Amino acid sequence: MNETIFTHIINKSIPADILYEDDEVLAFRDINPQAPLHFLVIPKKPIATINDITPADYQVVGKLSGVAAEIVAQQGMAEQGFRTVMNCNEYGGQTVYHIHLHVLAGKPLGWPPYQATIKQG
Ligand code: 5GP
Secondary structure: OOOOHHHHHHHOOOOOOEEEEOOOEEEEEOOOOOOOEEEEEEEOOOOOOHHHOOHHHHHHHHHHHHHHHHHHHHOOOOOOOEEEEOOOHHHHOOOOOOOOEEEEEOOOOOOOOOOOOOOOO
């Protein structure tokens, strides 16, 4: 089983500031926020990376975006706009190997989001 820190958040064995929960999905504030509103939306099923998504997961992976938008709207930040990001593996900057949709809102966000820190080759 692919157990990560997010498994413990799902199991409530470590605390998190939970914004939404149902049988399939959990959303909670990021411990190191990069915007006034920064939360993560995850499937309860432990899928390690975007590369590991199968067609059976398409429904729940799509639901992550829907739940993200609902929460941002509840927080009154939808009209100004926001960003969702899902990092994948080393070059994508992924550090927790349980897929999670980052949701950042509440300030203008630059693009590209940051300078590359890993040199190719
Ligand atoms: P990644 O780098 O994998 O795309 O993002 C992982 C995110 O998980 C980071 O933004 C990090 O701050 C967040 N994170 C890591 N550990 C914890 C934790 O124990 N609790 C919460 N709420 N967020 C965490």
